[in-house]
Amino acid sequence: MFTIKGKTGDWEVVVGLETHIEVLSKSKIFSGASADYNPTVSPNTQVSFVDVAMPGMLPVLNEYCVEQAIKFGLGINAEIAKKSRFARKQYFYPDLPQGYQITQASGEPAVVNNGWIEIMGDDGNPKKILIERAHLEQDAAKNKHDMHPTKSFVDYNRSGVMLLEIVTFIDINNPENRSYITSPEEAERYLRQIREIARALGVSKANMEEGSMRADVNVSVRPVGAKYFNERCEIKNMVSFKFIKTAIEYEAKRQIEILENGGTIDRCTMRFNQGDGTTSVLRSKEDALDYRYFPDPDLLPLIITDEQIERIRKTMPELPTATRARYIEKFGLSEYDATRLTETTDISHWFDAAVNGKTERAKGVANWMISELFAHPENYDITNEKSGIVDEMRIITPSDLAELVDMVAAREINGKQAKDIFIKMLDGESGTPREIADKFGMKQITDTGAIEKIIDEVIAANPSQVEQYKSGKTGLLGFFVGNVMKKSGGSANPAVVNEILKNKLN
Ligand code: MN
Numbered sequence: 001m002f003t004i005k006g007k008t009g010d011w012e013v014v015v016g017l018e019t020h021i022e023v024l025s026k027s028k029i030f031s032g033a034s035a036d037y038n039p040t041v042s043p044n045t046q047v048s049f050v051d052v053a054m055p056g057m058l059p060v061l062n063e064y065c066v067e068q069a070i071k072f073g074l075g076i077n078a079e080i081a082k083k084s085r086f087a088r089k090q091y092f093y094p095d096l097p098q099g100y101q102i103t104q105a106s107g108e109p110a111v112v113n114n115g116w117i118e119i120m121g122d123d124g125n126p127k128k129i130l131i132e133r134a135h136l137e138q139d140a141a142k143n144k145h146d147m148h149p150t151k152s153f154v155d156y157n158r159s160g161v162m163l164l165e166i167v168t169f170i171d172i173n174n175p176e177n178r179s180y181i182t183s184p185e186e187a188e189r190y191l192r193q194i195r196e197i198a199r200a201l202g203v204s205k206a207n208m209e210e211g212s213m214r215a216d217v218n219v220s221v222r223p224v225g226a227k228y229f230n231e232r233c234e235i236k237n238m239v240s241f242k243f244i245k246t247a248i249e250y251e252a253k254r255q256i257e258i259l260e261n262g263g264t265i266d267r268c269t270m271r272f273n274q275g276d277g278t279t280s281v282l283r284s285k286e287d288a289l290d291y292r293y294f295p296d297p298d299l300l301p302l303i304i305t306d307e308q309i310e311r312i313r314k315t316m317p318e319l320p321t322a323t324r325a326r327y328i329e330k331f332g333l334s335e336y337d338a339t340r341l342t343e344t345t346d347i348s349h350w351f352d353a354a355v356n357g358k359t360e361r362a363k364g365v366a367n368w369m370i371s372e373l374f375a376h377p378e379n380y381d382i383t384n385e386k387s388g389i390v391d392e393m394r395i396i397t398p399s400d401l402a403e404l405v406d407m408v409a410a411r412e413i414n415g416k417q418a419k420d421i422f423i424k425m426l427d428g429e430s431g432t433p434r435e436i437a438d439k440f441g442m443k444q445i446t447d448t449g450a451i452e453k454i455i456d457e458v459i460a461a462n463p464s465q466v467e468q469y470k471s472g473k474t475g476l477l478g479f480f481v482g483n484v485m486k487k488s489g490g491s492a493n494p495a496v497v498n499e500i501l502k503n504k505l506n
Pocket of ligand 1: 020137165
């Protein structure tokens with residue numbers, strides 16, 4: 001369990017996340033304007049009268065957006081409400097021309113309720129994270145403060161694009177139900193899993209760098225084993241996994257210090273300061289009452305039928321949790337390996353393509369991917385949002401790796417040669433692994449006669465080591481194996497070398 005040491009003892013961390021993902025659809029949730037707001041589109045060109053709240057304009061619900069929400073709900077094992085309502089959340093800001101955001105009020109059913117996903121917990125075991133709800137709402141426009149020294153601008157292209165806000169559940173009446181996030185690492189794994197589900201379903205790009213995924217992070221602390229929860233603070237609008245982890249840890253320590261000095265935590269909204277990794281108070285937390293939520297009189301209740309749900313259920317692809325289970329059950333992979341290989345759908349697709357239905361190949365492919373392809377952190381930069389794969393996976397194709405694994409399994413080449421071929425491929429050598437092996441004359445010597453001859457030479461050349469070995473220094477076996485391998489140019493089969501050597505030396 002993740003804990004933080006304080007002066008008075010160890011503390012545990014309780015994390016709740018409100019994650020906003022920008023939903024992929026052609027048009028906005030309540031207007032016909034294009035939902036393409038990306039920075040290459042000229043500002044204020046994808047805007048209808050509804051999006052800028054011209055008097056008398058009425059919102060019309062986009063059914064495709066609703067289907068995206070249902071799809072995501074099914075993807076997180078949730079209940080889809082047959083009936084839910086839209087509400088107005090009132091506040092003033094230049095990026096919100098209506099003076100309210102159309103959303104779904106807390107305290108009544110959202111379109112998606114009571115879901116869960118599974119992540120790898122800090123103890124390495126699967127852990128269920130409960131999700132209270134996912135609701136539909138409008139995104140705001142974008143304020144631009146950096147285009148002019150004294151003026152601010154507003155780009156309304158994003159105004160009214162659909163968001164899905166996904167809220168985790170912490171059972172405050174049952175502090176022993178630990179199906180929530182309890183560490184910075186679990187927060188990251190949860191967000192990655194949400195991102196993968198959204199991407200696998202085509203619901204969102206869920207890209208933090210682009211801002212199509214943003215999280216509000218609620219943090220509280222309690223002494224290890226406490227049967228109550230303390231007040232929490234919320235860090236707003238986080239758009240990087242790394243910063244989220246830093247912010248949780250800093251905020252937890254800040255709260256521990258206050259509590260240990262006899263103070264109390266006041267509910268408030270925090271800002272994260274990227275420069276020094278600290279959090280600071282932005283404002284005391286507004287209450288639901290301050291927003292004066294009420295049902296939007298311009299919109300009918302949202303009614304969803306069983307047929308609609310069933311029709312969408314039939315189109316669902318395999319999701320990361322099911323993929324992971326398949327890797328463990330069908331291929332016998334460890335929980336850890338299966339988790340690494342399902343971190344992104346691009347990675348699991350690559351793995352499936354390499355295995356290509358050949359179960360006997362799966363473990364070899366998994367080992368190569370995890371220990372070689374993911375080996376270099378500078379290439380496997382998981383904070384790099386742009387790609388769901390590592391750079392090496394563009395150079396080496398799934399069929400290349402499959403052939404390499406098969407060649408080792410068939411003892412055509414040994415592990416050392418396989419690695420040489422692998423590196424040659426990364427360096428741009430053309431051809432398949434077998435072609436490269438032929439070109440460079442790499443072939444494993446399994447012929448015992450040839451190996452025996454080399455062994456005899458090595459033994460004859462090192463009489464004193466032989467004597468030491470025979471008098472009990474069996475650790476010297478590695479010395480002999482090394483010399484034999486060297487003499488064979490790295491092409492001898494190490495298993496055969498070991499076996500013959502042991503026989504000869506005993
Ligand atoms: Mn929201």
